[in-house]
Amino acid sequence: MAPSRTSPPNDGSADGPTPGKSLWTIESIPGKGKGVMAAIDIKPGKLLISEAPLLTTECITSMESTEKDIALALRALPKDSQRAFLSLHNNYPGKNPLSNIIRSNGYPLGPGSEVGGVFAYISRVNHSCRPNAVHAWNPLLTVETVYAVRPIKAGEEITLSYHAGGPSTTRKEILKEGFGFDCTCEICSLPQAELKASDSRLIRAQTLDSTIGDPESVRYSPGKVLKNCKTLMGIYEEEGIKDDRLTRLYFDAFQVVNMHGDQARASVWARRYCEEKKRSAGRNSIDLLEMMPFVKNPSKHDSFGSTNDWKTGVKDVPKDLDKEAFEEWLWKEQV
């Protein structure tokens, strides 16, 4: 392994990296160019990187002037930022190098955002189909954050997901077409039998996910949908999936029970969602802050009360059950 080149900045942000300790280093990784390696053992919920973009696509005024616009914006940056930008990986060598650096390294600044940003450190993190970290744009702090979501051992690569989901053939196609590389992550490199088992779990996950997202099913067969949520959670557990797919599933479970007036269970799901968001995007996460009021008051959420079939109040959350019995209650499995 190549010697360390770059260490993380200690930016002193509220829940920032441990002061005085390097959490990671940037190193050469066989077959992937550079990547980010953990320098110490890291626990889930640890902020690994918090940084403002070097440059955003807001500088682009038209398709025709893209390369010129980026050159202008780049020239206006401090010299070390210019160097950091120009040293980033370019997956599409040839014409339009500046646009292609953005194409190779850009992240949308928030879900569905048309604005992309390029980062000195975050853009060095490689993709894994089973990432151990999650990135998120924080519009309040105007930084992109990266939090560990699984335990990461010293010497292990820190990874993010550029694109989530599906069996390996689908993932490979998407990563090749959309990002221009052949994925060599630990999942895509599994021995054939293990890859096949993982693929069949992920195909099942896709089917479950589509029934959970179907409004008709949620309205008329909520018990079945809730059961599907539980099965999907089991698959995520088995696959080690701790990224945004998990928080999305907590949110889905929240909506299913809330739609049928079950504020007690909705409150538990809203709390679990908030706890997981805190772990993966920090206590200033906009998603967390937006969801927090619904822990106490699920009825204020748009999804509340299409029917009263499962009517409960927030105070009906049982307090005297052991862990197993509580889960049975939560999934409505009691006889």
Ligand SMILES: C[S@@+](CC[C@H](N)C(=O)[O-])C[C@H]1O[C@@H](n2cnc3c(N)ncnc32)[C@H](O)[C@@H]1O
């Ligand atoms: C945003 S950059 C990541 C940092 C980059 N490796 C570098 O050297 O700066 C994305 C590029 O890294 C490489 N890469 C990332 N994840 C990979 C993976 N799972 N398998 C193979 N190559 C990967 C690909 O060349 C991809 O275009």
